[in-house]
Amino acid sequence: MRVLVAEDDEDLAGQMVASLKDAGYAVDHADNGEDAHFMGDTEPYDAVILDLGLPMLDGISVLNLWRQAGRTMPVLILTARDSWNDKVKGLDAGADDYVTKPFELAELLARLRALIRRAAGHATSELVLGPVMLDTRNARIWVSGEPVRLTALEFKLFSYLMHHQDQVISRTELTEHIYDQDFDRDSNTIEVFVNRIRKKLGVDLIQTVRGLGYRLEAPTEDQKTENPQKGGQRADG
Template sequence: MRLLVVEDDPDLNRQMYEALNDAGYAVDRAYDGEEGHYLGETEPYDAVVLDIGLPKMDGLSVLEAWRREGRKMPVLILTARDRWSDKVQGFDAGADDYVAKPFHMEEVLARIRALLRRSAGHAASELTCGPVMLDTRSGRVTVDGRQVKLTSHEHRLLAYLMHHTGRVVSRGELVEHLYDQDFDRDSNTIEVFVGRLRKKLDVDVIQTVRGLGYLLAAPESPRQEAPSKGTPG
């Protein structure tokens, strides 16, 4: 999952980047409203953390511009604790949630997880597909209760597919949503990660749809033949 952080305070920007990156997200950063607006307009983010008080272009103007342009990614705004009017204006501009400064980083992480789940149509924090379960709170992955250890890139891939279960996801979409701006993007690496993920999960949930991409779906149960009826005596 790929996120954008738009915050002009260098220390806070760095802290959020590190926390989100450690949580398994690909993260891009901007330090002013103009840069943030450009990135949000041109790159496909799964969610954005947006400060309201930004130089060059304030956060509310950035958000309003995104919504006018049809950008629908969830946006979490950062507001000053005593400015309730910022919260109202933020929601009216198209924000999905807010956090008041100062805040605990765990709250930001929890709200981001909730936004990502809701935007993909999930209510519970545990995502399941057949025997595969991903706990979005802990990042723990299990298959039939057995924990599976994944690398950060394998985990990002599975998390994106789990959030979009039942939908064909192209290789290009995966490249855009799994890597940050600075990563040397190569769609061939997706095939490598899919192969590794299939091997580790050891269950047939990732299907290749030729010419289109990948589909995460629960494996079909083997058909059972109806018992033959005996000849009446």
């Protein structure tokens, strides 16, 4: 999942970016409203964290421009402690949720997970398909109750597929959503990651749709689950 952080406070932005990356997100950062508007208008983000007090172009204006252009990604706004009027304006402009400064990073991450989950049509933090369960809260995967270890990029790719079950996802789309803006992207590595994930899960979930991409489907009754690799629970680097 790829997230844009639009925040001009250098220290706060650094904390948010670091926490989001630790949680398994690909993260881009903008420190002013003009850059935030451009990035959100041209890049396929799964969610945006938007400070309303941005320089050059304020957050409400940025949000209005995105929604007028048909950009529908979930937006979590950051507001000052007592600015109830800003909260109302932000929600009316098309924000999906808000966090009041100062805030706990754990709350920010929880609200962000919920926005991304709901945007993909999922009601809980645990995404299930056949014998596979992905815990979005703790970035962990189980197959038939056994933990499976994926690398950070493998986890990002599989998490995106799990959020978009039964949809055909192209290599280009996967590349755009698992790498941040500064990463040297290579869509040819997607097939390598997919093959690694298949082997580690030991269950046939990722279907190749020739010429189009991949689709995640529950295994049929006669498909057998092999023993997954054990020994780890969190996505690692």
